[in-house]
Amino acid sequence: MSSLTDRYVQATLRRLPARQRTDIERELRVSIADAVDDRVEAGDDPGPAEVAALTRLGDPARLAAGYADRPLQLIGPAVFLDYTRMLSTLLVSVVPVVAAVAAFFGALDEKPWLTVAGDSLGAAVTTAVHIAVWTTLAYALLDRSSAMTPRRSWTPDALPQPPSRRARWGELIAETVILVLVTAFLLLSPDLLAPWLYDTGFVWVFIALGVLSLGTSFARYYLRWSLPLALAASVVSGAGAAVLAWAAATDHLLNPDSGWPAGTTAWVTAGLIGLAAWSLVQAVVDTFTHARRS
């Protein structure tokens, strides 16, 4: 067995799922050997014959792509454009804000400007990497899941209403940007908030609820609106609102000792409770309108 053929076979098999390999290897090796023998019988030397046979077979990557019975891409054409749009929007909007906020707090602490610049750059890079990783992961999962759900036959009724769909894409972007900014704020500048949040790890409950709620928004945008999905969305935003209202009402949210001007904590608390109540009402109304429409 010559090394050139071995290398070719390995290069092909490397790109294939393990359970397909044994059988394909046997068949491929025989096919190559047959082709080489043919050329040798026609008068070629074994070395050039092998090179010619493998050249004829072409790039192993293309051959493997033919054999593979699964998508050889992370994010398919169905969601690729949305993916690049979401990624670039998030990067362009969130990263500068995080960098500016980090620089602002550094300057507030009167650190040397080189440290401030370094911290700001570090925060920007960390945020950008996080955004890239999680957005890519989310869209890869989305691509897999939408490929698995059986397609119903398409009718023009399924066409989205242009303004509402655009509005909802904007909503989706806004929601994502807000979540990323709030998360960055929660994790980067803990001074303004109650130490209790961080000591008990409760901050992660907030972040998890936010991510879940964003997940339901993505599901609503990309998948069909269904009753289980509607219920899940209401439960998640209801839980988020309830937790926010409870933490604000019991003074577990803000840190009164850290630079909040006198009296503002009460107003901020009241505002947060109002926000929670509003999002609760909105979740219920949203569910009912969608349920009635469908």
Next chain:
Amino acid sequence: MSDDELLATHLQELRRGTVVLACLLVLIRPNYGYALLDLLAQRGFSVDANTLYPLLRRLEKQGLLTSDWNTDEARPRKFYRTSAAGAALADTLSRDWDQLDAALRILKGAS
């Protein structure tokens, strides 16, 4: 894209489905990948090896071909044979081909 490439692309598009039909028709008699490549080339179906080998497996997975390893000779080879479902599909495709051919003739006559 140059004119030659463009022509090659169009020819490839036109012939793509006919390779499947040719395989189903030829493999009524069992045969193995490399010999099939040769046979198809002799009959005027020049198809690339890196298209044909994966195609045979796909057709097998769809139940249109069956396969057996023949270990009688010094070099064991995987022989493919058209299944009953494959033969039925070949019939349908052949009829469709004839209809297309007739339709094209009418188009050419009309112009």
